[in-house]
Amino acid sequence: MSKDWPLFEVFIRSRAGLEHKHVGSVHAADARMAIEHARDVYTRRQEGVSIWVVRSSDIMASDPAEADALFEPARDKVYRHPTFYTIPDEVKNL
Amino acid sequence: MSVAKTTPGVTDASGAVGSGVTAPGARPCDDTLLRYLLRLGDTSLVLGQRLGEWIGHSPALEEDLGLANLSLDLVGQARLLLTYAAEVEGKGRDEDALAFLRDAPQFMNLTLAEQPNGDFAQTIVRQFLLDAWQLEMYEALSSSSDTRLAAIAAKALKESRYHYRFSSGWLIRLGDGTEESHRRAQNALNGLWRFTDELFSADEVDEQMASAAIGPSLGELQPRWSARINEVLREATLERPVSARYPWHGKRGVHTEHLGHMLTEMQHLQRTYPGAQW
Numbered sequence: 493m494s495k496d497w498p499l500f501e502v503f504i505r506s507r508a509g510l511e512h513k514h515v516g517s518v519h520a521a522d523a524r525m526a527i528e529h530a531r532d533v534y535t536r537r538q539e540g541v542s543i544w545v546v547r548s549s550d551i552m553a554s555d556p557a558e559a560d561a562l563f564e565p566a567r568d569k570v571y572r573h574p575t576f577y578t579i580p581d582e583v584k585n586l
Numbered sequence: 587m588s589v590a591k592t593t594p595g596v597t598d599a600s601g602a603v604g605s606g607v608t609a610p611g612a613r614p615c616d617d618t619l620l621r622y623l624l625r626l627g628d629t630s631l632v633l634g635q636r637l638g639e640w641i642g643h644s645p646a647l648e649e650d651l652g653l654a655n656l657s658l659d660l661v662g663q664a665r666l667l668l669t670y671a672a673e674v675e676g677k678g679r680d681e682d683a684l685a686f687l688r689d690a691p692q693f694m695n696l697t698l699a700e701q702p703n704g705d706f707a708q709t710i711v712r713q714f715l716l717d718a719w720q721l722e723m724y725e726a727l728s729s730s731s732d733t734r735l736a737a738i739a740a741k742a743l744k745e746s747r748y749h750y751r752f753s754s755g756w757l758i759r760l761g762d763g764t765e766e767s768h769r770r771a772q773n774a775l776n777g778l779w780r781f782t783d784e785l786f787s788a789d790e791v792d793e794q795m796a797s798a799a800i801g802p803s804l805g806e807l808q809p810r811w812s813a814r815i816n817e818v819l820r821e822a823t824l825e826r827p828v829s830a831r832y833p834w835h836g837k838r839g840v841h842t843e844h845l846g847h848m849l850t851e852m853q854h855l856q857r858t859y860p861g862a863q864w
Contacts, residue, residue, distance in 0.1 A: 519647075
């Protein structure tokens with residue numbers, strides 16, 4: 493039966509103020525059922541306060557074959573890392 | 587529920603619970619409250635056990651977990667209610683002794699709860715009808731004059747809201763789904779409907795609890811339950827069966843044959859190895 497159900501990707505916000513994070517996927521007949529399945533599968537131990545689901549087929553992904561073109565050029569741009577600055581002690585969350 | 591911290595010999599061999607015998611010195615009100623708590627607790631326990639039977643057999647892994655979650659909620663409610671019942675009874679029994687060492691005639695659950703799982707549609711219909719009932723009951727009980735019962739109900743109410751969302755969603759999906767799923771849902775509804783009369787037929791226990799403001803008036807809950815059912819059935823394109831007054835008395839300890847079979851399995855371990863723990 494689950495073979496007939498489309499796949500949904502599940503994103504969980506673990507606490508208010510944090511972002512939703514991808515945690516896995518569930519099969520479900522529709523979005524409402526996907527939320528219920530995500531709740532039952534991924535939040536049984538109080539892992540979350542909010543759930544997003546999205547049809548896996550609606551996700552556009554980068555092509556691994558293009559990885560060189562997309563990501564290689566960033567390799568030699570180390571100056572983009574903010575490691576050349578001294579961070580004041582008072583700044584905690586950088 | 588951890589298994590039995592029961593002390594051998596403490597079990598009430600006379601089966602006084604629910605047999606109408608009031609323990610010497612007990613106020614009549616305690617006996618009535620005891621029966622009332624057993625009705626609520628046993629309904630949750632029996633329904634929870636039934637759902638547990640699906641584990642490993644559900645139509646999908648996600649449903650397996652979903653039904654197990656509902657089952658655990660219900661067993662948790664049963665534990666709170668039966669713990670309270672055991673204290674009211676005051677015979678040294680605990681919730682495990684009540685769950686595992688009573689026979690079918692001493693169980694006070696609604697007859698609907700003990701009906702077999704059947705196919706998935708039958709499980710969903712049984713769940714939906716009882717979820718709607720528990721939702722109304724717990725909402726009313728959360729303002730009970732009995733503060734302990736009110737606290738248990740307030741906790742259970744949150745669980746029931748999810749259960750109702752789950753089962754009503756499935757019923758709509760099945761009823762308004764394929765020809766096959768519609769047929770199965772309607773069959774299940776037709777088969778189980780005769781057990782719904784018991785949900786709201788008040789007897790002296792319900793009436794005494796209502797007049798003490800411990801429990802709700804079942805007569806007042808009935809139309810609210812009925813409206814919920816109608817709304818979902820309409821959306822599910824299912825036909826509400828004709829009402830039939832049928833004398834089921836699960837809450838008085840008179841059960842269909844199914845409960846005995848279910849208890850045989852549920853109680854097997856404690857009956858075979860009394861006091862076993864893990």
